[in-house]
Amino acid sequence: MRERILIHPMTRIEGHAKISIWVNDAGEVESAQFHVTDFRGFEKICEGRPLHEMPGLMARVCGICPVSHVVASSKAGDALLGVEVPPAAVKQRRMVNHAQVLQSHALSFFHLSSPDLLLGMDAGVEKRNIFGVIEQDAGFARRGIRLRQFGQRVIELVGGKRIHPGWSVPGGVQTAVTVAVRDEIAAWVPEALESMGIALDRMKSIIDSFLEEIEHMGNFPSLFLGTVNDDGALEFYDGRIRISDSEGNTVADGLDPLRYHTYLGEASEEWSFMKFPYYKPLGYPGGRYRVGPLARLNVATSAGTPRADREMREFKHRSKGAVCQSFHYHLARLIEMLHAVERIDELAADPELLNEDVRTKAIPNRREGIGSCEAPRGTLFHHYFVNADGLVRKANLLIATSQNNLAMNQAVEQTAKHFVLPRQLREGMLNRVEAAIRCYDPCLSCSTHAVGQMPLIVEVRSRSGELLDRVERG
Amino acid sequence: MHTVVLCIGNTLRGDDGVASHVADLLGARSGVDVRRVHQLTPELAEEIAHATAVVFVDADPGVTEARLERLVPAPQRSPLTHSVTAGELVLLAEQLYGFQGVTYLCHVPAENFTEGDSLSEVAEAGARAAAQCVLALLVNGAK
Numbered sequence: 001m002r003e004r005i006l007i008h009p010m011t012r013i014e015g016h017a018k019i020s021i022w023v024n025d026a027g028e029v030e031s032a033q034f035h036v037t038d039f040r041g042f043e044k045i046c047e048g049r050p051l052h053e054m055p056g057l058m059a060r061v062c063g064i065c066p067v068s069h070v071v072a073s074s075k076a077g078d079a080l081l082g083v084e085v086p087p088a089a090v091k092q093r094r095m096v097n098h099a100q101v102l103q104s105h106a107l108s109f110f111h112l113s114s115p116d117l118l119l120g121m122d123a124g125v126e127k128r129n130i131f132g133v134i135e136q137d138a139g140f141a142r143r144g145i146r147l148r149q150f151g152q153r154v155i156e157l158v159g160g161k162r163i164h165p166g167w168s169v170p171g172g173v174q175t176a177v178t179v180a181v182r183d184e185i186a187a188w189v190p191e192a193l194e195s196m197g198i199a200l201d202r203m204k205s206i207i208d209s210f211l212e213e214i215e216h217m218g219n220f221p222s223l224f225l226g227t228v229n230d231d232g233a234l235e236f237y238d239g240r241i242r243i244s245d246s247e248g249n250t251v252a253d254g255l256d257p258l259r260y261h262t263y264l265g266e267a268s269e270e271w272s273f274m275k276f277p278y279y280k281p282l283g284y285p286g287g288r289y290r291v292g293p294l295a296r297l298n299v300a301t302s303a304g305t306p307r308a309d310r311e312m313r314e315f316k317h318r319s320k321g322a323v324c325q326s327f328h329y330h331l332a333r334l335i336e337m338l339h340a341v342e343r344i345d346e347l348a349a350d351p352e353l354l355n356e357d358v359r360t361k362a363i364p365n366r367r368e369g370i371g372s373c374e375a376p377r378g379t380l381f382h383h384y385f386v387n388a389d390g391l392v393r394k395a396n397l398l399i400a401t402s403q404n405n406l407a408m409n410q411a412v413e414q415t416a417k418h419f420v421l422p423r424q425l426r427e428g429m430l431n432r433v434e435a436a437i438r439c440y441d442p443c444l445s446c447s448t449h450a451v452g453q454m455p456l457i458v459e460v461r462s463r464s465g466e467l468l469d470r471v472e473r474g
Numbered sequence: 475m476h477t478v479v480l481c482i483g484n485t486l487r488g489d490d491g492v493a494s495h496v497a498d499l500l501g502a503r504s505g506v507d508v509r510r511v512h513q514l515t516p517e518l519a520e521e522i523a524h525a526t527a528v529v530f531v532d533a534d535p536g537v538t539e540a541r542l543e544r545l546v547p548a549p550q551r552s553p554l555t556h557s558v559t560a561g562e563l564v565l566l567a568e569q570l571y572g573f574q575g576v577t578y579l580c581h582v583p584a585e586n587f588t589e590g591d592s593l594s595e596v597a598e599a600g601a602r603a604a605a606q607c608v609l610a611l612l613v614n615g616a617k
Contacts, residue, residue: 060486063513111516130516134569142520142570149517163512 005422007430019412019433023422032413033271034405034437046395051077051364051386056166058382061397064107064443066164067100067155068375068400071237072382075371077170079258080386082365088355089172094237095185095347096159096168097373098340101236102192103151104376105293105333105340108441109199110144113330116435117206121213122428140202143195147337150188154344157181172359179354186348189341193307196338200311203331210327216418218326218411218436221246223279223289225403226296227257227374233304234296234339236374242299243279243289248321250299251279257372260381260398277403288406291378292440293332298322303335305342311335326411326439333441364390375400377441401442411436475615478525479508479608480518482532482560489584489597492604493531496582499605506612514563522563523571529608530560530577533584533597540603542611545577578611580604 005021024030042061049057058073059066071093078085115128118136127135134141152162158177159165167174207214228242229235241255255263267276267284279287289295297316303309312335318328347353364386372381378400385394415436420429479500485491494510502508507525511518514530522528530545547568548561558566560579567573583600586593593601 107516131565131569134566138570145517145520145566145570148515149520152515152517161512162515 003422005420005425005430007433019416019437021416021420021422021433027423029413029417029420029422032409032416032433034409034412043395043397046384046392049392051080051369051384051390051392052170054382054384054392055168055170059164059166062443063163065100065104065375065377067096067159068373068380069382070159070165070168071097071373072371072375072380074168074170075238075373076369076382076384077371079369079371080364080366080384080390081170081360081362083171083360083362085172086355086357086360087352088176089168089358090237091347091350091353092158092173092177092358093168095344095353096155096165097236098343098347099151099154099158101151101374101376102337102340102344103148103155104441105337106144106148106151108376108438109330109333109337110141110148112441113435113438114140114144116431116438117203117210117330121432121435122426125427125431128431140198143198147192147195147199150192151340153188154185157184169359171361174359176356176358177353182348182353185344189345189348192341193338193345196307196334196341200331200334200338203334207331213432213435214325214327217415217432218407218439219324220407220410220414221324222407222410223251223282223287224295224298224322225279225289225291225379226299227372227379228300229304231304232301234300234302234308234336235304236343238373241379244299244322246322246324248298252281257379257381258370260370260372261383264398264403266398266402272405274402274405276405277398278406285406288410289403290407291400291403292329292376293336294323294326294329295378296374297332297335303339305339305346307342308335308339311338326407326436329439329441364388377401377443378403399443401440404440404442408437408440408442411439475505475527476525477506477527477529477612478522479506479529479531480514480522480560481508481510482512482514482530484512486589486591488586488588488590488592489535489594490533490587491591492533492582492584492593492597492601495593495597495601496531496580496604496608499601500608503612514558514560516558516563516566519563519566519573520571522575523567523573525573526575527611528564528575528577529580529611531580531582531604531608532560533587534581535584535587537581537583540583540600540607541581542578542604542607543581545579547577580608 003023007019021032022030055070055073058069061069114133119132156162159167225243227235227239229239243252244250265280278284279289303312368385370383381398383396415433419432481493481497483490483493485494497508497510500508547564564577582604584597
């Protein structure tokens with residue numbers, strides 16, 4: 001007779017989810033599942049819309065990573081038009097996508113995860129929030145806010161607004177970057193680099209106090225998938241897909257992102273609205289793979305920028321093969337933030353950024369188009385089919401978070417088995433289960449936002465409904 | 475005297491965008507920074523920190539008449555995601571940047587939050603009344 005511990009709602013993630021922990025007759029954790037209870041339906045909304053509307057519409061998919069959806073959608077539109085995008089437009093898209101990685105990662109690290117990291121997994125729940133972080137180190141919290149502000153400001157300056165910018169369109173972008181905008185962006189860079197150095201030093205100084213979490217909170221072999229450039233370095237806008245295994249071996253390289261459907265499959269489970277993508281050659285669920293910061297650093301041979309390269313070399317020494325510990329998503333996220341600041345600096349110094357030729361106009365020349373890029377949480381694919389009038393007949397979005405679905409479920413189960421004692425439930429045990437998910441920074445709701453004011457109540461009941469234990473928060 | 479008016483809402487969700495209409499009615503004014511924001515985000519804490527007064531304008535389906543009231547900074551009681559409440563934002567500004575200004579919340583009547591960029595009659599009228607409330611505050615000075 002199995003019992004079920006239900007964590008509902010999950011906190012400090014984007015969207016609505018719950019976790020079931022199943023307990024066997026011996027009172028031990030037997031298995032665990034991460035259920036996503038949001039239903040998005042955006043693919044259906046796209047049907048019948050003109051392709052030129054798609055980037056603006058897709059910006060609305062998400063309030064935290066709209067730029068990646070705009071970029072992937074624009075690239076799918078570029079393919080449908082069959083045009084070459086002006087270099088200045090590509091540079092704008094690259095810069096804004098890096099800015100989004102910076103602001104999104106800053107939110108994840110400083111606001112959502114640093115309460116656990118700075119105050120401890122067992123700190124009182126009333127302290128485990130941004131105000132608890134401020135109480136302990138206001139300067140650190142201020143730097144987090146400034147880093148996010150920098151990212152948001154770049155998006156606003158180049159993309160027109162901070163949330164849901166729609167400046168990028170099929171064929172390019174709508175406006176050129178001015179000298180004043182370029183100079184304001186460049187002026188932010190020194191402070192941002194300094195803040196990233198401080199954040200990385202801080203993270204590395206506390207990491208050894210989480211050895212048990214590093215070892216047992218989502219540490220398992222899997223494949224890793226990410227985009228790399230021609231040099232095998234980190235790439236967020238345009239490149240080829242590389243897949244490596246937990247030993248660090250390259251499993252597949254040079255894969256065309258426009259043919260993603262030939263090597264990535266999507267399975268469904270009745271207990272979750274989120275799909276379960278897998279690497280087709282290894283089948284389901286054996287083809288489990290991870291995307292996002294940890295995966296990108298594992299598949300790439302270098303960062304391609306000097307400061308991030310130094311950090312990445314040190315990062316790779318944390319394991320003999322690939323770095324498989326989910327906890328290290330946090331450190332990987334910081335390294336990517338540093339990389340993003342360096343790339344923004346490079347792009348701001350490029351005279352081509354100011355070129356006023358930013359858009360190639362055309363009518364639809366193809367019926368099928370695919371766009372991909374690296375979003376903060378991993379590789380993103382937009383796949384559209386249009387009719388002769390350029391109206392979308394069908395759309396498929398392969399979202400980064402869903403590609404981590406199998407891994408997140410594995411992480412939840414491993415963490416629950418190690419940390420949760422069903423007969424002696426403590427809030428800190430359950431926080432670790434949630435923290436395993438937070439490593440992946442899942443964005444579940446995409447366009448719906450706060451988790452809300454709901455309290456978290458966890459109850460253990462027998463099959464007959466008898467209450468065996470209860471933990472409450474909020 | 476520097477006042478920031480933050481008009482909050484999604485203009486593609488019907489009356490949720492009513493605060494943006496209030497911003498239109500307020501127009502440009504000396505010493506007043508009227509801003510439209512999709513939602514409140516943590517980095518706004520620094521951007522309001524030097525203001526002497528901050529007015530948050532937001533759609534509220536729970537009121538039938540526009541109402542302006544002092545905002546008491548609220549300690550955080552809910553898990554943070556990527557947006558914050560007005561009370562939390564003021565607390566962040568106080569604790570991180572030493573903000574000492576006065577804060578107000580202007581509730582604007584609203585009833586329709588479905589997709590679309592038009593306002594209900596209730597929200598249209600509410601926006602006019604809310605703009606009058608905020609203008610009166612700006613003319614008479616925050617207390």
